Amino acid sequence: MVGLKISLPRIRLAYLPTPLEYLPRLSKYLGGPKIWIKRDDLTGPAFGGNKVRKLEFVMADALSKGSSVVITTGGVQSNHARATAAVASKLGLKAVLVLRGKEPSEVKGNLLLDRLFGAEVRFFPVEREEIPRIMEEVADELRKKGEKPYIIPLGASFPIGAVGYANSVVEIYNQAKEMGIKIDWILHAAGSGGTQAGLVFGTKMLKMDAKVLGISMGPDAESLRSASLRIAEGISSLLGIDVRISAQDFKVVDDYVEEEGKITKNVVGAIKTLARTEGIMLDPVYTAKAMLGTIELVRNGFFDANENVLFIHSGGLPGLFAYGRELSAFMS
DSSP: OOOOOOOSOOOOOSOSSOOEEEOHHHHHHHTSSEEEEEEGGGSOGGGOOHHHHHHHHHHHHHHHTTOSEEEEEEETTOHHHHHHHHHHHHHTOEEEEEEESOOOSSOOHHHHHHHHTTOEEEEEOSOGGGHHHHHHHHHHHHHHTTOOEEEOOGGGOSHHHHHHHHHHHHHHHHHHHHHTOOOOEEEEEESSSHHHHHHHHHHHHTTOOOEEEEEESSSOHHHHHHHHHHHHHHHHHHHTOOOOOOGGGOEEEOTTOOOTTOOOHHHHHHHHHHHHHHOOOOOTTTHHHHHHHHHHHHHTTOSOTTOEEEEEEOOOGGGGGGSHHHHHTTOO
């Protein structure tokens, strides 16, 4: 068993290690490589998801700095915002969620959970680029009220958060070794760069011969590579571990991008495929789109037939219940 010595503050929040499972029926159905899944939808609090791994280090940092309130952002149905609200409640912190979009007429899905966890939710129908400034303004407002705010960027995609996914590679490495398999590819939904930064850093650190492939949820491949590289370099500095990483280490495909929040027939098809072959559900905004990309890559012969492809299930299941009408339209 290998391990990663991390000197950073950490609060154990996730149920780890999450299962690593073979998907025999999906593999047979697609007729390609052997497909495996890392069940990070089962990390625990508030329906789990990949953000809980990141929040173990992020929230510990917030508490070590004496913070009284955390501020973060995402879309109206943000999985990250929901996980942050839940963990903040557990740790006795206030949470302010700066959500990008108009306030919906109906409270459901992740937004319903945000409310139940007691988060203060604010809506801003602005472009993504404006959100960091707005979060700083919210932080200034809270400081004037005597609070000590801690800002968590989109998806907790900064070095402290990404350490959670560097650590996940240790888990994958040990599980694969115990099972006697070699992981050739690690696929995941890529949105803000933190998960891929951690995964690439971890595989490089362990000298693990596995290629990490991010399936973009929106940003173009070059933007994601640049963001992920900056975060990975930050992990190296933060942990004091010299790992040589270049932009070429970040493999990204942006051929399967769908409009954010838009549920298409192909997306629902990916959800149905995994549900009806393996009994595993995906969320319609992120993991289903990543699975759609995975399926298309297999069908296009991207992988060798004898390779082992690991799909990171990053969670987000409450989103299913926010898009019931859209999903139903393509269920037949």
